[in-house]
Amino acid sequence: MADITRRFGFRHLRSTPTSHIRHLRGGQLAHEGTGLAFWFRPLTAAISEVPGDDRELAMMFHARTADFQDLAVQATVTYRISDPTTAATRLDFGIDPDTGSWRAEPLAQLGTLLTETAQQHALQLIARTPLADTLVNGVTAVRERISEGLAAEPRLAEIGVSVLAVRVTAVRPEAEMERALRTPAREQVQQEADRATYERRAVAVERERTIAENELASQIELARREEELVGQRGTNARREAEQKAAADAVRTDADAARRTRMAVAEAEAAGTLATQQAEAVRSLGEAKAAAEAAWLAAHQQAGPEVLQALALIRLAEHLPRIDSITLTPDVLTGLLSRLSTPAAPAAPAAPEGPVR
Numbered sequence: 001m002a003d004i005t006r007r008f009g010f011r012h013l014r015s016t017p018t019s020h021i022r023h024l025r026g027g028q029l030a031h032e033g034t035g036l037a038f039w040f041r042p043l044t045a046a047i048s049e050v051p052g053d054d055r056e057l058a059m060m061f062h063a064r065t066a067d068f069q070d071l072a073v074q075a076t077v078t079y080r081i082s083d084p085t086t087a088a089t090r091l092d093f094g095i096d097p098d099t100g101s102w103r104a105e106p107l108a109q110l111g112t113l114l115t116e117t118a119q120q121h122a123l124q125l126i127a128r129t130p131l132a133d134t135l136v137n138g139v140t141a142v143r144e145r146i147s148e149g150l151a152a153e154p155r156l157a158e159i160g161v162s163v164l165a166v167r168v169t170a171v172r173p174e175a176e177m178e179r180a181l182r183t184p185a186r187e188q189v190q191q192e193a194d195r196a197t198y199e200r201r202a203v204a205v206e207r208e209r210t211i212a213e214n215e216l217a218s219q220i221e222l223a224r225r226e227e228e229l230v231g232q233r234g235t236n237a238r239r240e241a242e243q244k245a246a247a248d249a250v251r252t253d254a255d256a257a258r259r260t261r262m263a264v265a266e267a268e269a270a271g272t273l274a275t276q277q278a279e280a281v282r283s284l285g286e287a288k289a290a291a292e293a294a295w296l297a298a299h300q301q302a303g304p305e306v307l308q309a310l311a312l313i314r315l316a317e318h319l320p321r322i323d324s325i326t327l328t329p330d331v332l333t334g335l336l337s338r339l340s341t342p343a344a345p346a347a348p349a350a351p352e353g354p355v356r
Helices: 084-090 106-126 131-151 154-158 175-301 304-318 329-340
Strands: 003-007 010-014 019-025 028-034 037-040 045-051 055-064 070-081 161-173
Touching: 019 037, 019 084, 028 037, 045 084, 055 106, 070 106, 070 131, 106 131, 106 154, 106 161, 131 161, 154 161, 161 175
Parallel strands: none
Antiparallel strands: 003 010, 010 037, 019 028, 019 045, 055 070, 070 161
């Protein structure tokens, strides 16, 4: 929209760089171009402002397929007024000299023309296509058909409008039909999901079975190794017992040999001791015999009185203790008479045994 200011009954217009201005004064062209700025008198001026930028036109319309199903088509058309001079002469782009706004609605008129033209070509295509094919290929087919139809439309060329691009964003059936169409796909997706679930469970079961088999194989291998270990332990124990028995046998033989040697030594020592003891006993006996013989020889040379005195001494040594003794006259008389009478010497007799 142009910017218009007032000064002393005159008007000053300053347009945007994308607006094409056409100024007629008294029916004659005074100014024409893009991005103009000039003074004018409002009573004699007729000014048109034609936008020269790219514009987007969104449209939505309903169509019916070959199998009588309703569809909603949503599209966007990008266009531009390529010949603003022609457009200004064919459409009312005149602006108010005081406010700078359009007196009419030229863009709405142009949008209606584009929408109806695009809708006409899309309806012709959709009316000959079944619903399923339209939903599958509808976006591309409708876009191409609208582009071709707008490019071949003569009226757009006559008013200086160029279509730059066409975009179809959606081709959708009614809600109930859309749910009905989604059901088989959902069922198929659900079946695929169930199949994937079953396959995943089967894989899990197979993996669990493999794990169980591996565990069982591990247990079998462990049991086999334990059996080998028990056998090896038994062999080791048997070898240890055999070695211990052999060592005990060697130790027993050594102890027996030692004891035999000790017994022999003890026997020899006992024999030597017995011989020595026998020799000592014999020597002692001989010594006793010699002493007895000397004692007897001494007694044989002594007189009776001496023998009697020795006998009394020996008797006194072997008698119990006597605290007092009583001598009667009879005893003294006899004893004195015997002592005063000398005894005749008698021949010595051989002793029968040792006198103690």
